[in-house]
Amino acid sequence: MLRSEVRKASISVNEIYPSIQGEGLLVGTPSLFIRLQGCNLRCPWCDQPSALTFRETSIDLKDLIREVEKYPHKHVVITGGEPFTEESLPLLVEELIRRDKSLQIETNCTLWQDAMEELAPQIHITCSPKAVAGWFVHPKIRRYAKELKFVVDQELSLDVLLNFSDFLQREVVVLQPEGNKKVFLQKALEMQLRLLEMGYQVKVIPQVHKFLGLK
Template identity: 65%
Template sequence: MLRGEVRRKTALKVSEIYPSLQGEGLLVGTPSVFVRLQGCNLRCPWCDQPESLHPGGGALMSVEDVIGKVREYPHRHVVITGGEPFTQSFLTLLVEELLKEGFSVQIETNGTLWQKGMDTLASHIHITLSPKGVASWFVHPKVLLYARELKWVVDHLLTLDIILMPSFRRFLEEERVVLQPEGNKEIFLQKALSLQEELLSLGYRVRVLPQLHKLLGLK
């Protein structure tokens, strides 16, 4: 089957596609097009995108359609988020085609899932890992291997012992850890700052970053 035909004969469940700036993590401030995919395998109580959780929502779009929509904007960085992107069977094809089109690609994931075809692409993209307490902080080994940053949502469940778990240690050593106060709430900001101090006393430097887009009144 020809490449163009493959791109057309696919089906992604898409919640929305829109331009904004990356408001979270190490790439904060980057002008981006967000491709929000529909459906998630987890149910975090504080999820700020509940409308994107259920697989029955969203609109069916082919990879060709998604790329066509992304091309409408001048941004060259694409953030694939959700929901949980790895629940979509054609995620790998979407990433591959976006890279061929010259876009830089970022995937935001809870880390519990993986797709075999992503192994050859992972070193060319920015994977943001955000482990979740509702999954008992489980992360797929391939996500741990390829993720470029670890973003902790600081809520009532997160503790210093969790951050220091051996499976997450390399992110601390590489200074690729972000503490993000849940919902930009004052109580969790103070907790994030306290965790930052404790980690600093242990020799680890981490960043405390709120959700910038919310502070700026952006989507």
């Protein structure tokens, strides 16, 4: 990457904050979250509505990197919104890798950027398929994702999960009850048992940070 590209690049950021990773296979990891602005989907239960709309305002990438370096966290989570809508995502990822950061991208799986091809193997990509997108997962995301995280709501069915047998066989599927609601926790546990009877092991993991009163 040319340094001039970084100097000229800007990126639309909703917020940046330290916490723990409260979801998925890396739960409990101390993390610095970079929430990018703008999403191509509109899930009815989205808990970050402020990050949905696309804004014309942005900050210089070099200023964002400078802000990241103020924190001691080794693990950085790029979330949204939808990170793959951000044109400068590959530049951000490359800059963080150069600084020896452990990187995770949380995505709705529908989009891809070719500039991410060489970078993707170095990232923990968490793919969360969505009902509003017909559970579509871009082939490149499917190739590089390290885990599938399904929000268990009224839409999710066992048939949907069985369409991802490759991930089920790798035991990297997480069922996350929507809003930590008891009814969806029960549904997740029932799905877990059904899959176990079929020879597949999945994890049921609620949003742990919410139980701890963290962001």
